[in-house]
Amino acid sequence: MYLTNEEEKILDGEYGEVLRRCINLLVSLGDIYGAEKLIPISSAQISGVSYKTIKDIGLEFLEDLAKEDVKVKVYSTLNPAGMDLDLWKELGINEEFAKKQLRIIDAFKKMGIEIGCTCTPYLTGNLPKFGEHISWAESSAVSFANSVLGAKTNREGGPAALASAIIGKTPYYGYHLDENRRTTHIIELDENLISNFKYKESFYGALGYLVGKIVKNGVPYFKNLYQLNPKNDDLKSLGAAMAASGGVALYHAEELTAECKVKDVVDDKVEKIIVGVEDIKEAYENLNTTNDEPDLICIGCPHCSLIEIKKIAEILKDKKLDADLWVCCSLHIKAMADRMGYTKIIEKAGGRVVKDTCMVVSPIEDLGYKNVATNSGKAAVYLPSFCKSEVIFGDVDEIIKGR
Numbered sequence: 001m002y003l004t005n006e007e008e009k010i011l012d013g014e015y016g017e018v019l020r021r022c023i024n025l026l027v028s029l030g031d032i033y034g035a036e037k038l039i040p041i042s043s044a045q046i047s048g049v050s051y052k053t054i055k056d057i058g059l060e061f062l063e064d065l066a067k068e069d070v071k072v073k074v075y076s077t078l079n080p081a082g083m084d085l086d087l088w089k090e091l092g093i094n095e096e097f098a099k100k101q102l103r104i105i106d107a108f109k110k111m112g113i114e115i116g117c118t119c120t121p122y123l124t125g126n127l128p129k130f131g132e133h134i135s136w137a138e139s140s141a142v143s144f145a146n147s148v149l150g151a152k153t154n155r156e157g158g159p160a161a162l163a164s165a166i167i168g169k170t171p172y173y174g175y176h177l178d179e180n181r182r183t184t185h186i187i188e189l190d191e192n193l194i195s196n197f198k199y200k201e202s203f204y205g206a207l208g209y210l211v212g213k214i215v216k217n218g219v220p221y222f223k224n225l226y227q228l229n230p231k232n233d234d235l236k237s238l239g240a241a242m243a244a245s246g247g248v249a250l251y252h253a254e255e256l257t258a259e260c261k262v263k264d265v266v267d268d269k270v271e272k273i274i275v276g277v278e279d280i281k282e283a284y285e286n287l288n289t290t291n292d293e294p295d296l297i298c299i300g301c302p303h304c305s306l307i308e309i310k311k312i313a314e315i316l317k318d319k320k321l322d323a324d325l326w327v328c329c330s331l332h333i334k335a336m337a338d339r340m341g342y343t344k345i346i347e348k349a350g351g352r353v354v355k356d357t358c359m360v361v362s363p364i365e366d367l368g369y370k371n372v373a374t375n376s377g378k379a380a381v382y383l384p385s386f387c388k389s390e391v392i393f394g395d396v397d398e399i400i401k402g403r
């Protein structure tokens with residue numbers, strides 16, 4: 001791999017051990033994937049923040065990196081942590097977990113990373129422009145950035161995204177190269193599905209689950225999805241579910257996503273998959289693992305937009321919930337939900353607006369929750385393994401029962 005003089009010096013340790021370790025990681029990755037060089041990035045999004053997922057070994061790694069007082073070179077934000085950083089006691093998180101989580105956050109803060117723990121950084125200021133190279137880790141954010149925004153990133157691991165943030169560069173391979181951003185499968189919704197479609201937000205999670213399973217880590221092209229008029233939140237759910245059930249880091253959708261509006265990305269010879277009403281029905285059946293009532297309802301995977309929280313508040317007005325409810329979002333969106341009065345309505349019904357964390361990376365299994373209801377295809381895929389939960393999957397107004 002070609003390195004500039006400056007990069008060679010970093011690799012030789014002339015600028016200290018932390019920078020040497022970081023560039024070494026990037027060069028090793030580049031060598032494995034055949035990158036010709038490193039390229040500058042404009043932002044980073046770093047995963048591996050929750051103490052639940054990174055444990056003591058991750059905490060020690062981060063504190064070690066933070067020791068030398070090295071700062072990130074580009075705007076960098078964090079993925080959700082294992083708890084609400086302020087209201088962890090109210091959620092029932094134990095003191096030892098909280099202490100270690102706060103040490104992790106401190107280490108990131110020392111490196112100059114923004115401590116707004118969210119998987120929807122594009123809603124809170126980390127918004128890459130079309131064509132920009134970035135190094136992002138969280139798979140749903142990667143999908144949104146690559147697809148809806150037309151930025152360019154691989155699906156990075158947490159340590160690689162952090163190393164890129166510190167060096168300000170990433171190896172030039174994979175989705176940074178246009179030739180790897182072309183379509184591998186064409187997805188077409190059948191006539192019957194389109195003409196009988198009644199809006200359900202969970203539809204996009206179900207569709208994403210189904211397509212991810214088929215295309216694995218391919219690049220699907222949705223031919224006529226625009227006829228259903230999906231909103232940004234719907235595309236966010238679709239991408240998240242495809243990244244969870246498969247490994248989709250980039251998709252195109254006619255009339256909807258950035259790149260296919262300005263470039264030819266489709267090869268007519270690729271496999272075509274027709275999706276019908278029965279396929280979607282089957283996806284719902286697969287995602288539901290129990291008929292029992294939920295003890296926790298979780299909305300916000302990926303983290304909610306303000307519009308989604310508004311909808312929940314409207315559903316819950318003057319109602320009392322039968323189960324606990326977490327509406328997960330960023331600190332920024334929570335502040336707006338507070339100001340708009342949505343948080344109050346949700347709390348009055350017995351729910352919570354939970355920031356900085358989510359149902360997957362917080363230790364909900366230790367809090368005693370077993371049956372979790374969600375409107376997210378991604379959460380439905382991850383909850384059984386990450387949290388040992390049974391899943392009830394459906395639309396918000398179906399899963400929030402209440403009196």
Ligand SMILES: C[C@@](O)(CCOP(=O)(O)O)CC(=O)O
Pocket residue numbers: 046047048049050053054079080119137138139140158360361382
């Ligand atoms: C499940 C996920 O959304 C969150 C957990 O990841 P991490 O602990 O932040 O690395 C990660 C992903 O899908 O990229």
Ligand code: SF4
Pocket residue numbers: 079080119138140240300301302303328357358359360361378379382
């Ligand atoms: S809410 Fe979903 S998308 Fe966001 S970090 Fe948690 S699992 Fe990932």
